[in-house]
Amino acid sequence: MAGSTSVEPFAELLAERYMTEHRASPPINVQGGGSSAGIQAALSGSAEIGMSSRWLKEEERGLETILIAWDAIAIIVHPSNPLSDLALNQIREIFTGRIENWASLGGGDRPITVMTREEGSGTRGAFEELVMGGERITPAALRQDSNGAVRVMVAGDPGAIGYISLAIVDERVKPLSIEGVFPSQEMVSGEAYGLVRPFLFLAGKEPQGLVKEFIDYVLSPSGQEILESEGLVRAE
Amino acid sequence: MFRERLIRYLLLLVAFSALGSLALITLFIFKEGLPLIVKVGLWRFIFGSDWSPSRGSFGILSMIIGSLWVTAGALIFGVPLGVAVAIFTAEFAPPALTAAVRPLIQLLAGIPSVIYGFVGLTVLIPRIQRYLGGPGPSALAGAMVLAVMILPTIVSISEDSIRAVPREYRDGALALGATQWQTIWRVVLPAARSGILTSVILGMGRAIGETMAVIMVVGNALAIPFSPLQSVTTLTSNIGLEMAYATGDHRRALFATGVVLFVIIMALSMSASVMSRGSARR
Numbered sequence: 001m002a003g004s005t006s007v008e009p010f011a012e013l014l015a016e017r018y019m020t021e022h023r024a025s026p027p028i029n030v031q032g033g034g035s036s037a038g039i040q041a042a043l044s045g046s047a048e049i050g051m052s053s054r055w056l057k058e059e060e061r062g063l064e065t066i067l068i069a070w071d072a073i074a075i076i077v078h079p080s081n082p083l084s085d086l087a088l089n090q091i092r093e094i095f096t097g098r099i100e101n102w103a104s105l106g107g108g109d110r111p112i113t114v115m116t117r118e119e120g121s122g123t124r125g126a127f128e129e130l131v132m133g134g135e136r137i138t139p140a141a142l143r144q145d146s147n148g149a150v151r152v153m154v155a156g157d158p159g160a161i162g163y164i165s166l167a168i169v170d171e172r173v174k175p176l177s178i179e180g181v182f183p184s185q186e187m188v189s190g191e192a193y194g195l196v197r198p199f200l201f202l203a204g205k206e207p208q209g210l211v212k213e214f215i216d217y218v219l220s221p222s223g224q225e226i227l228e229s230e231g232l233v234r235a236e
Numbered sequence: 237m238f239r240e241r242l243i244r245y246l247l248l249l250v251a252f253s254a255l256g257s258l259a260l261i262t263l264f265i266f267k268e269g270l271p272l273i274v275k276v277g278l279w280r281f282i283f284g285s286d287w288s289p290s291r292g293s294f295g296i297l298s299m300i301i302g303s304l305w306v307t308a309g310a311l312i313f314g315v316p317l318g319v320a321v322a323i324f325t326a327e328f329a330p331p332a333l334t335a336a337v338r339p340l341i342q343l344l345a346g347i348p349s350v351i352y353g354f355v356g357l358t359v360l361i362p363r364i365q366r367y368l369g370g371p372g373p374s375a376l377a378g379a380m381v382l383a384v385m386i387l388p389t390i391v392s393i394s395e396d397s398i399r400a401v402p403r404e405y406r407d408g409a410l411a412l413g414a415t416q417w418q419t420i421w422r423v424v425l426p427a428a429r430s431g432i433l434t435s436v437i438l439g440m441g442r443a444i445g446e447t448m449a450v451i452m453v454v455g456n457a458l459a460i461p462f463s464p465l466q467s468v469t470t471l472t473s474n475i476g477l478e479m480a481y482a483t484g485d486h487r488r489a490l491f492a493t494g495v496v497l498f499v500i501i502m503a504l505s506m507s508a509s510v511m512s513r514g515s516a517r518r
Contacts, residue, residue: 005480034481113371118456119289120481136288139298139458142373142467145451145477153455156362157371 002031003038003051004122006071006147006165007199010227011051017226018217026210035122039063042202048211050202053122054129066201068218069232072166073127073195074175074183076151078158083107085177088194091131094161097138102159114141115150115162123147126197127163163195167231188233199232265498269491281492287458287474289486296493298460302375302468303444305461306454309379310386310443315436317383318390322432325391326398327420338395345388353452356381361453370465373455378468381449386439393438397431398424430511437508441501447472471497 001011008030015028033041035052039060042050056065075091077083083105086094093099095114103109116137117124128137144150147164154160155172162173166183169175175183178194187193201218203211217223224234273281276294284295321341325334356377365372401424409419425432455467456477469477475490482490 032480036481036483118477118481120478120483120486136291139286140467141457142371143456143458143469143477145480152357153373157365159371 001028001049001051002033002041002047003202004035004053004199005032006053006122007038007051007068008032010069010167010199010230010232013230014218014223014226015214017223018214021217022213025213028210028214034120035125036120039202042204045204048203049214052200052202053197054125055198055200056202062205063202064205064207066203066215066219067198067235068201069199069224069227069235070188070196071199071232072183072188072193073123073130073163073197074166074169075161075163075178075195076154076169076173076175077161078154079172079174080158081107081174083176084174085180087179088131091178092133092135095132095137095141096135097140110159113157113160114138115153115160116141116143117147117150117163118143118145121145122197123163123165127195130195130197131163165231169231185228185231185233196233262498265491265494268488269493269495272485272488272492273495275485276489276492282496285460289478289482289489292485294485294489294492296471296474296496298458299469299471299474299493300496301460302454303470303472305375305464305468306378306382306450306470307440307443309375309464310382311436311440313380313383314386314390314439314443318387318435318439319394319432321387321391322394322398323420323425326395327416327424338392341388341391344384349385349446349449350452352381352385353449356449356453364465368465370463371455371467373453373467374465375454375461375468376464378450378454378470379464381453382443382446385446385449386442389439389442390435393435394428394432397428397435400431401427434508434512437504437511441504441508444470444497444504445472445501447476451476 012030015030019025019028035054038047038050038052039056041047042063043060050063053071056063075086081102083102086105090099090105094112095116097114099105099112101109101111114137142153144153147168150162150164151168151173154162166175166188177183181187181192183193183195188196201215203215207215219235228234272294281294281296282300283297284293285297286293286295287298321337325337329337360377360380361372364370364374364377405423405427406419409423414422450470451473454470454473456469456473457467458469461468471493475493478486479490
């Protein structure tokens with residue numbers, strides 16, 4: 001398996017559980033590389049299962065697309081930030097660099113530090129699509145190369161704002177509600193929270209053998225329960 | 237006799253394989269990077285200030301400036317400190333102390349760069365943020381971390397060149413009534429100048445090339461910095477940050493950044509070797 005680094009830790013966990021439950025199973029090898037690389041790997045057959053955190057583009061069709069879970073993107077700030085809610089267009093204004101101080105949003109007088117991911121990241125791709133609406137993220141934004149690094153940087157800067165997968169939000173940072181809707185597993189499955197992306201497995205048409213068994217395991221109630229307990233939202 | 241010759245050729249082969257891998261790496265970087273430089277145009281690649289690969293815009297000016305800021309800062313902090321340590325261990329310290337200090341400085345070279353980055357991230361950045369302002373991750377943080385990382389290079393080469401100054405120079409100066417400090421400042425340091433300059437240039441090369449520690453502390457913002465408290469991206473940190481997901485022209489642009497780095501480092505190490513040869517002749 002290869003692909004999205006957002007899906008990778010969950011796939012690793014699932015593979016580990018699967019292998020402990022099926023002792024006779026041959027080992028399942030999970031690698032990162034990013035969504036685009038995962039889709040290419042599945043198309044070329046260099047990986048039996050590709051992982052993607054975005055829907056496929058027109059020219060990438062021809063694969064069995066299996067939705068394994070939904071993941072929300074949470075907008076996070078430092079816990080000391082007095083704000084708890086922003087509108088989608090306010091978030092866009094912050095990330096384009098047009099709003100530069102928390103004071104103009106009703107927070108304290110403190111410059112905003114924008115944290116983003118590097119180009120090519122699936123999380124950044126989803127954020128740009130869901131929030132930016134074709135506008136550019138300011139070049140003044142600090143770039144980090146993983147969800148975890150963004151979380152650490154936001155936790156260390158009282159003026160920071162960033163976006164990470166909801167599944168890895170913890171008490172070190174404060175997730176903001178958007179237009180009154182707080183990012184939680186319930187709100188995502190009720191489709192009230194808008195910043196949501198799919199986690200996909202991609203396989204050749206009509207998967208066979210181990211590939212089929214592993215996918216069935218992931219979609220089974222026990223597989224879905226694992227994903228839910230890790231902070232994702234069930235595929236259905 | 238036969239064994240002698242066999243071993244000689246074997247060693248020759250090994251020596252050439254090292255050269256060969258250098259040649260292959262060079263070839264590879266240029267093969268991957270040059271087509272993009274040609275496509276974008278050298279001028280626009282180096283002096284373009286906009287880097288957004290997904291929109292087909294490849295300008296690395298902000299990274300070149302970022303590398304310059306961080307490297308210059310590292311030299312400002314690192315060179316006086318390093319040369320001072322070298323003077324102390326070569327001229328003042330009792331032999332027992334020199335024997336203790338020297339391996340400790342060398343030990344700095346053995347610490348993995350990710351550890352330097354981690355210390356910068358957890359110790360330096362919160363303090364810069366609290367006492368000096370700005371977001372914390374900044375050119376200043378990068379410069380301070382790099383200053384420590386280049387110390388072993390500067391100290392060991394400077395110390396060697398100070399020790400290489402002939403005993404008679406010092407005796408002559410002291411005999412003329414100069415104090416020990418006057419002797420060092422007016423006689424020993426000028427005589428060791430080319431060695432010290434070589435150490436600075438090699439330290440500079442180390443600072444420009446460092447990647448991991450820098451990624452962790454500079455924040456990697458793409459805007460051109462106007463203050464040392466602002467976040468910067470360096471040539472190396474951008475390659476390290478983006479390589480994992482880059483494909484097509486984006487990937488080639490990262491190799492092209494590598495070509496620019498390669499040229500800078502080659503120029504630096506060539507000037508270092510010219511300088512040290514100059515001192516040997518004298």
